[in-house]
Amino acid sequence: MREAQDLRAGNTLKIGDDLFLVTKFTYNKGARNASMVKMKLKNLSTGSTTESVCKAADKFEDVVLERRKMQYLYSSGDFYTFMDQENFEQMDLTKDDLGDALNYLKEQMVIDVVLYGARAVGVEMPINVELQVTYSEPAVRGDTSGGKVLKDAKTETGYELQVPLYVNVGDVIRVDTRNGEFIARA
């Protein structure tokens, strides 16, 4: 059993008789130190997706599916093509399959692709990824005196997040893929 707060996109759960792949995962802190989790789940038998919420401490039966190291090659239309690093077999995933991973996915990146039977059903990103900042508001002298310590930024993958004032365009930053937050400048 695994607590909901320890899950992340790419994990698989068994709920009732069905297997679900977590494609999006959001953690929010509630009051009194209680927290909640929102997940987008894909039913691996039917392919349907559903959104579910739960307490962060709720327990789920997790299932470990086969994973293969694959390199992300390119996207074409709705499909994202990956290549197995051992046998060079190519497999396609859709935007829905990738969920949150799209925020961090760069061409040539090698990641774990989750397989259900012989079918690729999702990916599990590494906990940290390095991304280059392509846009960021300039820091203005005096910003911190108003209590402002973070500013908006955009990465090479198009992902928008908050970064500290000292981060500039062109910097490479480490991002936590579990919560999408800035960790440090790489």
Place this chain on the structure above:
Amino acid sequence: MRFSSIDIICSVVDNFGDAGVAYRFAREFRLVHPACRVRLFCDDLKPLSAMCPAIGANVAVQETGGIVFIDSMRLDHTLALRLGPSDVVVEAFGCVIPHAYSAALLPSASAWINLEYLSAEAWVAGYHERRSMLGTAGPKKYFFMPGFTEGTGGVIVDSAVERIKQLLPARRTELLEEFLTPFGLSAPMEPTILVGVVFTYLRGFDSLLRAVASTCDGAYLFVCGELSKTGMASTIRRMNGTFTANDHGRIGRTHVLFPPFLPQERFDALLCLSDFNLVRGEDSLVRAIFAEKPFLWNAYVQENQYQLVKVKAFCDTFAAYIEDVEECARYRSLSLAFNTPNGKTAGEGTEDFSGFLGGLNKLGHATRNMSYFMARNCNLVQKFNDFLSRLP
């Protein structure tokens, strides 16, 4: 869905907040659905008894005001079976449902709803009315998220408070006398003498008392809750104030009054009678808004000062009702300072309250606007009913 019975289950975590909200919810739900059986399960009836003296603190099962109160610490399988299941189960604030209830009653319910804590944060709307994948073998479980916008579950509009407000201002003096007479005081006739409620977590009040002394001709401050009382008593001693009695301190023209624990309706009335309110926790924040008087919120302290995130989110919401930009910035700045803990001791209290006390008219106007909007668009019990009616 059709329903004729509802069980509300709550736990007492530390103070009175969780049980107080559950009780308020039960009372309002009962008013809207007089034919519906309403039961409140709580693992400690003492706080409920303090808030409503008609509730016995040591009774396993009792009915008061049309609500059945059950001491869930005494709930065993036999009692659970005797009580029988209800159509709707409300798990208040993610509390742990008693084992006997989970085993004997929960599987027969039609809907299981987690009523969460109130927050002004934007993510709340994304969780509201969402289904949890838990409980697939029993009733479907949903999250109901209180909040300050139409896209959330709203806040509890207490009809008793609305009745008190209707009595004001015609009977303010008379009602205020009820609170002041035990201290040998009369209601002030001069508008320059302020009445305030101080109900916060542990802190010092030096700067508050100095600001009160410099902005008005005198004040009556009602200090409620043990933590506020401790902090205020230290402040009075530190500032060389005097105590005319254990429950009555004085600094210059400011009378600092320590009333005994007030039942819920009395506390709500006091908030309505005051000129300003300093309140703590989520339920008192809502009561302060509906009291329509200027207020400052002391949020429950969380790890890594996470309460500041909650306070910022609330200030963002409240800002929409404050017309004066400078007043809005001052209020936000004071709110953040007021919620930044000064170590583990009460400290001296260094916040600048002069802007707050000088802006009571503008803040009062903003609070009335917020109250008006919330009462009409964010009534939690109405929203809860709508939600139940939409369930299959």
